[in-house]
Amino acid sequence: MNGVVSARRAARHGCRLYSSSASEAWDGPFFRLQKRRGQHLLTNPRVLDAIVRRAVIRPGDAVLEVGPGTGNLTVRLLASPAASVAAVEIDPRMATAVTTGDAMKVDFPEFDVCVSNIPYAISSPLTAKLLFGSYRFRTATLLVQREFARRLVGAPGHGEHNHLATNLRVVADVNLLMDVSKADFVPVPGVDSSLVEIRMKEHQLQQQQKKKKNKKEKNLGTIFKQKEMVMELFRLSRIEEERIGNASSSGRGAPHDEYDADDGENDEHPCNGEGGFSEEEFVVFKERIAGTLQSARLNNERPSMLSNEDMMRLLRLFNKRGVRFH
Numbered sequence: 001m002n003g004v005v006s007a008r009r010a011a012r013h014g015c016r017l018y019s020s021s022a023s024e025a026w027d028g029p030f031f032r033l034q035k036r037r038g039q040h041l042l043t044n045p046r047v048l049d050a051i052v053r054r055a056v057i058r059p060g061d062a063v064l065e066v067g068p069g070t071g072n073l074t075v076r077l078l079a080s081p082a083a084s085v086a087a088v089e090i091d092p093r094m095a096t097a098v099t100t101g102d103a104m105k106v107d108f109p110e111f112d113v114c115v116s117n118i119p120y121a122i123s124s125p126l127t128a129k130l131l132f133g134s135y136r137f138r139t140a141t142l143l144v145q146r147e148f149a150r151r152l153v154g155a156p157g158h159g160e161h162n163h164l165a166t167n168l169r170v171v172a173d174v175n176l177l178m179d180v181s182k183a184d185f186v187p188v189p190g191v192d193s194s195l196v197e198i199r200m201k202e203h204q205l206q207q208q209q210k211k212k213k214n215k216k217e218k219n220l221g222t223i224f225k226q227k228e229m230v231m232e233l234f235r236l237s238r239i240e241e242e243r244i245g246n247a248s249s250s251g252r253g254a255p256h257d258e259y260d261a262d263d264g265e266n267d268e269h270p271c272n273g274e275g276g277f278s279e280e281e282f283v284v285f286k287e288r289i290a291g292t293l294q295s296a297r298l299n300n301e302r303p304s305m306l307s308n309e310d311m312m313r314l315l316r317l318f319n320k321r322g323v324r325f326h
C-alpha cells in the first residue's frame with residue numbers, strides 16, 4: 001500500500017485517518033486505549049496488508065468495517081479497489097469521519113464485503129447480526145479470537161458460540177484464512193487471533209436478492225414454511241443426526257410437544273418416495289419448525305426486526321428440537 005495514495009483517497013472520501021505508527025503513540029499519557037472496548041490495535045503492516053489481500057475486494061465493492069479504531073485497516077481498505085468504505089466505531093475519540101455508534105445498535109449501510117478486526121466481546125452477536133439480519137453481502141473477513149474462529153470452523157459442541165456456528169452453516173461457508181499472533185497488537189492482548197472468511201452461500205444470496213426485490217419482507221412463520229427452506233433444513237438435520245448417531249431427533253419420536261403445529265395445508269409436499277425418507281417424516285419435521293416458532297412467539301416477526309437476544313433464543317430452541325443447520 002502506498003500511504004500517500006491512501007491519504008489522498010481518504011481525503012477524497014472525506015475521511016481523517018491515522019497511520020499505524022501514530023496509533024502506537026496513542027496509547028500514551030494523553031490517550032488511553034480502552035481494553036473494555038477491545039481496543040487492541042493491529043500494528044503489524046504485513047498482517048494488515050494480508051487481511052485486505054485475503055478479503056479479495058472487487059472494483060466497485062461497498063465495504064463495511066466494524067471498529068476502525070485509529071484507521072490502521074481503514075487506510076488500506078481505502079487504497080483497495082473498493083468504491084466506498086463505511087465504518088462504524090463506538091468510541092467518538094476515534095470516529096472522526098465514520099458513523100459513531102454501537103455496531104450492535106446501528107443499521108449498517110448496504111455493503112458487499114465486511115472487513116474488520118472486530119472487538120472480541122461482540123464476536124457472537126455481531127456475527128449473528130451480519131448473517132441473520134437483512135444484509136446482502138458476499139463475504140465477511142473478520143479477525144476474531146482464535147478459539148472463536150476454531151469453533152466457527154470446527155465440529156459442533158456445546159455453548160452459545162457453537163449454536164451460532166452450527167446455525168450459520170445453513171447460510172454460509174466458513175474458512176480459516178490465517179493465524180495472527182497477539183504480539184502483532186498494541187497493547188498486547190491475552191489471546192491469539194485468527195482471520196476467518198464467512199462466505200454466503202449462493203442460495204442465500206439469491207434468497208436475499210428476491211427479498212430485496214420483494215419490498216415487503218416476509219415474517220419468520222412464512223419464511224420457515226417455504227418448501228426450499230424446510231427441505232434444506234431437513235436435509236442438514238438428517239446429516240447431522242446421522243453424524244451424532246441420535247436417531248431420536250429425526251422425526252421418529254422426536255420432541256414435538258408443547259406446541260400446536262401449523263397444518264401447512266396448502267403446501268405441496270416435496271418428497272416423492274425418493275431420497276430415503278417418508279412424507280410423514282417430512283411433515284413431522286415441518287411441524288416441528290412451525291411449533292418451535294410458535295412456542296418462541298416469533299412467528300409474526302420479520303428477520304430484520306429481530307433482536308439479537310431473540311435470534312439467539314430461536315437458534316437455541318431449533319437446536320434443542322433437532323432442527324439442525326450443519
Ligand SMILES: C[S@@+](CC[C@H](N)C(=O)[O-])C[C@H]1O[C@@H](n2cnc3c(N)ncnc32)[C@H](O)[C@@H]1O
Pocket residue numbers: 037038039040041042043066067068069070071072073074088089090091094101102103104117118119120122
Ligand atoms: C480490535 S480494535 C480494532 C482497531 C483497528 N481496526 C485495528 O485493526 O487496529 C476494535 C475497535 O472496535 C471498537 N468497538 C468496540 N465495541 C464496538 C461496538 N460495539 N461498535 C462499534 N465499534 C466498537 C473499539 O473502540 C476499537 O476501535
